[in-house]
Amino acid sequence: MKQSQLFTKTQKDALKDEVSVNAQLLIRAGFIYKEMAGVYAILPLGLKVINKIANIVRDEMDKTGGVEMQSTALQRQEVWKKTDRWSDDMVDNWFKTKLKNGTELSLAFTHEEPMANMMTNFISSYKDLPIYAYDIRTVFRNEARAKSGIMRGKEFFWKALYSFSKDEAQHNEYYEKAKVAYKNVFDRVGLGEKTFMTFASGGSFSKYSHEFQTISEAGEDIIYIDEEKGIAVNKEVYTDEVLEDLGLNKNTLIEKKAIEVGNIFSLGHKFSEPFNLKYKNEKGESQLVFMGCYGIGISRLMGTIVEEHHDDKGIIWPEAVAPFRIHLLSLNQNEKAQEIYDALTIAGMEVLFDDRDANAGVKFADADLMGMPYQLVVSEKNTRDSQVEIKNRKSGVVEYVSLESSEIVKYFQNK
């Protein structure tokens, strides 16, 4: 893509009404636009990141046997009344609205109830199970206090998978798979080393749920990490009893602030019971479906990646989620750069071509701020020596490659 086609602009100055690093950098680099507190438009560059993360999540969910669908953004109250969650006493951060006829309904908040309800239509036999349906969508929460940029908004983009199993054993089998899939996701988006599976309160059915917590100063949670075992305990369940149960030694645990980027929950019969979500087993007996839910905050992940991958100049995107792999900077060499751009694009590479009429300093500063993994500089100086300069945004290492387009393509193919 040519940068001259991007309608977004970078901003040099820090914004006064944002404190969080993720919002500062994402807004200044033109990835998101703040519409109101906790509500951000995803701009072209940001959307590319979101889509890349979503695709990684998709890939890992599909590998576990997940099937993607699209749930509804409008939800009806009857469904929620069955579990008593419609009441404002139970959930006070709904966005509720009304139909023309006065019937109250709500904006998508989460989908345990609608999914359980819908599945009564599709599940009738043990042969139908297990089912792993997931959804990547925007959900809405009427947060009393949106904060931390895109980390906690009034609307956010997430993946939610709901598992439907015939019994606890079948459920547990999937639950373990989900743990692996989640680990893969966080590895792939560049947060693997800082992300720990964390034991948290389990809710009504299971003893624990599992959160995936990324160590970060921007985090809202406190976790205690056992580095050797690679697991952690959320402060909310940090008791001697729990530590003993998990075989953890208080003295070896490290306290850290962390961002909850995902969680997985065993729901048991909590939702299948009120919806009478049952199947017939081999003996023809009616059994309740055993459910689980598995969430990943995709927009929050984008924020977390920025929090953990940046320097004083800007964002440093991990390759797997960068909007473009290569930032082609033409310093008054648009003709030559265009050739290279064409060759790279034809070779299937993602290139952002800075073809703007701007000074070198502006282009370098913008490239650093936007954070593509490679900056490919075509300048008079380089052209004279029949070469281009390729700078790694993260390491700062500069390499020189022949000006020949085919050589440049080769360079990136071998990286």
Next chain:
RNA sequence: CGGGGCGUUGUGUAAUGGUAGCGCGCUUGGUUUGGGACCAAGUAGUCCGAGUUCGACUCUCGGCGCCCCGACCA
């Protein structure tokens, strides 16, 4: 939802009752061309509504909005 802070051109700021100024951005012209370059001329603003006053960015009241701490939450 409790507590605190704050609303001035697109953005960052100055003006504390008396002509709304400056940096960046943007526009035009010129000079530049490897780390946000220079010169010149422009552009654009007091969150909204009442009130006090000869006069309000400034004071008062109300509203709306934003940030931070807490509570709550993916």
